[in-house]
Amino acid sequence: MIAVLGLVVGVVAGLLVRPEVPAVVEPYLPIAVVAALDAVFGGLRAMLDGIFDDKVFVVSFLSNVVVAALIVFLGDKLGVGAQLSTGVVVVLGIRIFSNAAAIRRHVFRA
Amino acid sequence: MSEQEETPGNGLRRELPEELPAEQPATPVEETAGPAAEPGLTGRQRLVQGLWPPRVTRAQLIVAVLLFGLGFGLAVQVASNSDSDSALRGARQEDLVRILDELDDRTQRLEDEKQGLEKQRDELENSSDQAEEARKQTVEKERQLGILAGTVAAQGPGIEMTIEDTKGTVESDMLLDAIQELRAAGAEAIQVNGVRVVAGTYLSDSDKSVSVDGNKITAPFRFKVIGNPQDLEPALNIPGGVVQTLEKEQATVVVERSDKIVVDALRAAKRPDYARSSSR
Numbered sequence: 191m192i193a194v195l196g197l198v199v200g201v202v203a204g205l206l207v208r209p210e211v212p213a214v215v216e217p218y219l220p221i222a223v224v225a226a227l228d229a230v231f232g233g234l235r236a237m238l239d240g241i242f243d244d245k246v247f248v249v250s251f252l253s254n255v256v257v258a259a260l261i262v263f264l265g266d267k268l269g270v271g272a273q274l275s276t277g278v279v280v281v282l283g284i285r286i287f288s289n290a291a292a293i294r295r296h297v298f299r300a
Numbered sequence: 301m302s303e304q305e306e307t308p309g310n311g312l313r314r315e316l317p318e319e320l321p322a323e324q325p326a327t328p329v330e331e332t333a334g335p336a337a338e339p340g341l342t343g344r345q346r347l348v349q350g351l352w353p354p355r356v357t358r359a360q361l362i363v364a365v366l367l368f369g370l371g372f373g374l375a376v377q378v379a380s381n382s383d384s385d386s387a388l389r390g391a392r393q394e395d396l397v398r399i400l401d402e403l404d405d406r407t408q409r410l411e412d413e414k415q416g417l418e419k420q421r422d423e424l425e426n427s428s429d430q431a432e433e434a435r436k437q438t439v440e441k442e443r444q445l446g447i448l449a450g451t452v453a454a455q456g457p458g459i460e461m462t463i464e465d466t467k468g469t470v471e472s473d474m475l476l477d478a479i480q481e482l483r484a485a486g487a488e489a490i491q492v493n494g495v496r497v498v499a500g501t502y503l504s505d506s507d508k509s510v511s512v513d514g515n516k517i518t519a520p521f522r523f524k525v526i527g528n529p530q531d532l533e534p535a536l537n538i539p540g541g542v543v544q545t546l547e548k549e550q551a552t553v554v555v556e557r558s559d560k561i562v563v564d565a566l567r568a569a570k571r572p573d574y575a576r577s578s579s580r
Contacts, residue, residue, distance in 0.1 A: 201371040208376070223374050248366065252366075271393075272395070
């Protein structure tokens, strides 16, 4: 419950504050958000599976974000940033879908 | 984002090793208590349990902090992406370069098109100017040719020659000689007794008088000639010339120079029946 509240408060705060995104992190923010979403869905699935571990969640969340940003950064340096970020989004999207499917099976038993 | 996330992350990581041993006994109680204590629970029941009643546990707080970061980033990204006025802000460098290139190409194309259209406009203006100029020249030429063809009146310096013929001895060939002499001296417009003399003029004798282009004229014959008087008068007066020949025939000839001779006898423009202009 607290976690859901945290999400809601974060969204509200982001909409209210509307901070200027620094130009340095601007290209990485969308990828990082998608990576974090992947971690959240993974965590939710783990919770439904009864194997949720906060330490694992924290590490996976942060490492997902950092690795995603790193890949995009590296891709930008190599000149394949656009393609690489597309690839990252595709992979994370697949993972999100499979996690969502597992969650759905738990919640709706279908 | 990475910095934003790392800052709490680092803090947590630093905290974790310290806290973990201390909370180790607590964690199983809270976290593993749910699934471990009641292994028969379904996922749905675990979800409901997690949501209600709200429990302030370390895991919930940590997840809340992370989800706060996620929600914040999500909202910021969505907000900055949906700013319609700065649609280019979120674009990547390559995309910006590509967009810039496309814009440059488009500018170039439009510039070329503009130049082509301007050129076309200039050409049209020039051609209309030229058409106007050509029209003026045509009018001018028509006027000049009209003087030669006798379709317009003319005035200018010249001479007036009157041939008094009391004896009736003057014949058409003498008048023709006079006209030829005047033409040779540079006469530009000639009329005799109200008949314009042009290229196709013919003279013939008809009992006691002379007819010019079929118009009978009688003495005195008045020539109105436009041309340079200094050329025309001597041409008539040269020894053995027109004047002497006429005077030999007992006719009296009077030649007067004048600054203003008006040749106002006109002749209708006649379209040639057979001759066609071959210049094109």
